[in-house]
Amino acid sequence: MSLNHVRPWRNIYRRKSRQIMVGKVAVGGDAPISVQTMTNTLTHDVAATIAQVQRCADAGADIVRISTPDEASTAALKQICAASPVPIVADIHFHYKRAIEAAEAGAACLRINPGNIGDASRVREVIKAAKDHGCSIRIGVNAGSLERHLLEKYGEPCPDAMVESGLDHIKILQDNDFHEFKISVKASDVFLAAAAYQALADATDAPIHLGITEAGGLTSGTVKSAVGLGNLLWNGIGDTLRVSLSADPVEEVKVGYEILKSLGLRHRGVTIISCPSCARQGFDVIKTVSALEDRLAHVTTSMSLSIIGCVVNGPGEALMTDIGFTGGGNGSGMVYLAGKQVHKLGNERMIDEIVSLVEQKAAEIQATEAAAAEAAE
Numbered sequence: 548m549s550l551n552h553v554r555p556w557r558n559i560y561r562r563k564s565r566q567i568m569v570g571k572v573a574v575g576g577d578a579p580i581s582v583q584t585m586t587n588t589l590t591h592d593v594a595a596t597i598a599q600v601q602r603c604a605d606a607g608a609d610i611v612r613i614s615t616p617d618e619a620s621t622a623a624l625k626q627i628c629a630a631s632p633v634p635i636v637a638d639i640h641f642h643y644k645r646a647i648e649a650a651e652a653g654a655a656c657l658r659i660n661p662g663n664i665g666d667a668s669r670v671r672e673v674i675k676a677a678k679d680h681g682c683s684i685r686i687g688v689n690a691g692s693l694e695r696h697l698l699e700k701y702g703e704p705c706p707d708a709m710v711e712s713g714l715d716h717i718k719i720l721q722d723n724d725f726h727e728f729k730i731s732v733k734a735s736d737v738f739l740a741a742a743a744y745q746a747l748a749d750a751t752d753a754p755i756h757l758g759i760t761e762a763g764g765l766t767s768g769t770v771k772s773a774v775g776l777g778n779l780l781w782n783g784i785g786d787t788l789r790v791s792l793s794a795d796p797v798e799e800v801k802v803g804y805e806i807l808k809s810l811g812l813r814h815r816g817v818t819i820i821s822c823p824s825c826a827r828q829g830f831d832v833i834k835t836v837s838a839l840e841d842r843l844a845h846v847t848t849s850m851s852l853s854i855i856g857c858v859v860n861g862p863g864e865a866l867m868t869d870i871g872f873t874g875g876g877n878g879s880g881m882v883y884l885a886g887k888q889v890h891k892l893g894n895e896r897m898i899d900e901i902v903s904l905v906e907q908k909a910a911e912i913q914a915t916e917a918a919a920a921e922a923a924e
Contacts (some may be wrong), residue, residue, distance in 0.1 A: 554858055554865060559810060562916035564754045567683050567727045570634025570655030572609050574683075575754030576784040580812050581609035582803040583756075583789040584796040585638065590620035590627070599631045599796060604632045606800040607815050607847070610787070612636040612658060620650035621846040628653035636685065643669040650676040661716045662692035669752075670716070674723045683727040684720065685756055688713045690734035690743075704734065706743040710750055717751060729753055731787065733760035737775040744779050754786040761791060768792040769802050773809075780810055801860040820864055821854040828856030829874025830894045842902050848909035852901070870904050872897060 553556045566576030568755050574581055584603050585769045588595040590613055615637045634657040637649030643665050646657045650673075657677055664670060677684050690704035693712055701708040708816045709732040720728050730753050732743040740759050748755060759775040762768035772790045779785050790799045790806070807813035819839060824832035836854055843852075853871040855861035859875025862883075872892070873884035880897065882889045884904070892900055 557811060557813065559781060559783055562755075563752065564747050564786055565726070567729060567754055568699055569610055569636065569683050569729075569787075572634055572655075574756075578786070580785060580807055581787040582607060582807070583610040583612060583787060584608050584798060584803075585612040585614070585789065590614055591623045592615075594622045594625050596623070596627050600627065600631050600633070600635070601799055603796050606797045608633060608796075608800045610634050610636060610656075611796075612638050612789070614638045615645045615649050616640070616642075617645070618648065621645050621652055624649055624652035624654060628655075629705075630710065635904050639664065639673075642674055644680070646673040647676040650680040650682045653680075654682055656683045656685055658687045659716075660687050660692055661712050662688060662689065662694050667719055669830060670719050671723055674720060674725045677727070677801040678725060683729065684725070686713055686716045686720070686728060686730040687756075688716075688730070688732045688743075689760060690732075690736070690739055691760070699922055703845070704739065706732075706739065706746050709734070709739075709745045710744040713747060714750060717753065729756050729758070731756035731758055733758045733791075735759065735761040737771055740775055741778055744784055745782075748784045755784060757785040757788040758791055763793060765792055765794040765798055765886055768794070772802065773806055777810065780806070780812060815847055816849065817843045817846050818849075818851045819843075819854060820851065820868060822856050822860065824856050827859065829876060829878075829880055830856065830858040835898060838898050842898070843905055846905060846909050848912050850905065850908055850912065852905060853888075854901075869908055870901065872901060 564575040565573050566578060572581055586596055586599045588599050590596055603611050611633055611637055634655035636658050637654035638658045639646040640660055641663050649657060659673060689710050693704055693708055697712055699892045713730050713732055732747050734740040737759060757776050757779055759772045762771045776788055788803055790802045792799050804815050808818055819836060821836045822832055851868040853864040853868040855864050856874045858873055865871030865873060865883035866886040872880055874880045879891050879893045882892050
């Protein structure tokens with residue numbers, strides 16, 4: 548991210564990594580941190596899988612991963628990849644031939660798990676397929692499926708074991724003159740994952756894929772992921788991420804963006820700053836915010852909106868946001884634009900008017916950006 552000289556305590560210094568391509572998406576280097584998710588449809592159900600990929604892409608997913616557990620799945624992958632608006636990563640476990648088939652079907656990246664893909668000769672066959680078809684590779688180390696010899700050596704999954712597993716497979720790829728790879732060292736334990744990623748970041752310049760695997764349901768998994776991934780991102784570690792939730796994949800995309808937005812690392816859509824509400828509120832804050840989140844989901848332009856129930860913090864928050872509304876008395880509140888009071892507004896018209904103001908602001912920002920891009924050409 549760019550340095551903030553006015554507020555240096557907001558600066559995040561990203562780790563320097565090599566850049567690779569996952570299809571059309573750059574990962575690593577100075578590329579934006581990309582957001583991934585994974586489908587949970589049956590891959591051989593082509594229509595359902597394409598529909599889910601499209602919903603995820605509409606929510607902002609840069610890359611979508613798809614499990615390919617059998618030949619029917621890799622056979623379906625060709626049609627899915629052709630229809631997908633974003634690069635597809637084929638998720639490979641146990642059967643290295645599925646990786647070869649996925650590369651032939653058009654996958655942009657092959658995710659292989661060192662703990663279950665097989666010996667070096669099989670990995671070399673996967674590498675050849677990746678080279679032949681222009682795929683990148685993700686080395687996906689997982690604490691729950693480490694190689695037997697590493698578990699015997701270390702006694703249990705630990706950061707050293709996970710990093711050693713990853714570095715062993717990096718060496719295989721490099722020995723075969725393959726360098727278009729990224730790597731992850733995931734665990735469901737936040738402490739284990741964070742420690743492994745920190746050690747990995749010091750050991751390689753490869754792009755790093757972040758994730759807390761099997762994080763849990765929507766609420767618990769979001770909290771766990773925010774703690775683990777937020778800590779790493781704040782320290783400059785991570786080039787792409789997936790939030791793993793037992794929930795609709797679209798929710799993974801939303802949470803991923805919210806984590807990045809909270810750290811100023813990506814900006815997409817409306818960031819709503821709202822109070823938890825209390826007896827001072829001049830309107831129903833919770834219902835209002837819920838309605839606005841739903842009605843503003845289509846806005847992809849980055850901007851900020853403050854919805855505060857009373858005048859204790861409302862005016863101050865409005866100073867820092869593009870659009871603001873602060874509750875007052877007698878069934879009305881105050882509208883702010885760019886931190887300045889504009890007019891009072893009745894609570895009954897608040898949601899419609901705020902949506903209109905946000906859409907107008909989005910159109911203004913888009914027009915300004917388009918004019919700047921045209922002038923630069």
